[in-house]
Amino acid sequence: MIFLAERGNWNIWTSHEDDLIWSHPDWTARELADVLPRHTVPAIRMHRSRIGRYRPTATPLCQRCGEHPVWTAARDGSRWGLCRQCTLDEREWRVRHRGEHERRDNAIRQAKWKRKHRRSNG
Numbered sequence: 188m189i190f191l192a193e194r195g196n197w198n199i200w201t202s203h204e205d206d207l208i209w210s211h212p213d214w215t216a217r218e219l220a221d222v223l224p225r226h227t228v229p230a231i232r233m234h235r236s237r238i239g240r241y242r243p244t245a246t247p248l249c250q251r252c253g254e255h256p257v258w259t260a261a262r263d264g265s266r267w268g269l270c271r272q273c274t275l276d277e278r279e280w281r282v283r284h285r286g287e288h289e290r291r292d293n294a295i296r297q298a299k300w301k302r303k304h305r306r307s308n309g
């Protein structure tokens with residue numbers, strides 16, 4: 188009876204249990220049942236469909252504007268931690284300054300090489 192009463196609490200979920208579900212989005216409900224002994228496999232499946240497979244705060248805000256979520260669908264956007272708008276701005280900026288940056292990088296490299304070369308010759 189006590190066992191059944193405990194099983195009757197299937198609908199009560201703690202935030203720790205929610206965390207466990209969000210920490211393992213690739214696990215099946217059956218695998219989750221091993222770490223969530225208070226809940227049955229169908230209960231886990233139902234609860235996950237309600238709270239979502241991924242943590243709701245999993246998408247951080249843009250590093251530059253801090254207003255919009257990071258554009259996770261874009262590989263460069265998610266790497267830079269920028270939202271869609273800032274990613275597009277960044278792409279344009281990079282294209283516009285590409286030649287200039289390469290020239291400066293080469294100039295610094297050449298100056299360094301020349302310094303080293305001069306020093307080794309005495």
Ligand SMILES: [Zn+2]
Pocket residue numbers: 249250251252253254255269270271272273274
């Ligand atoms: Zn932004």
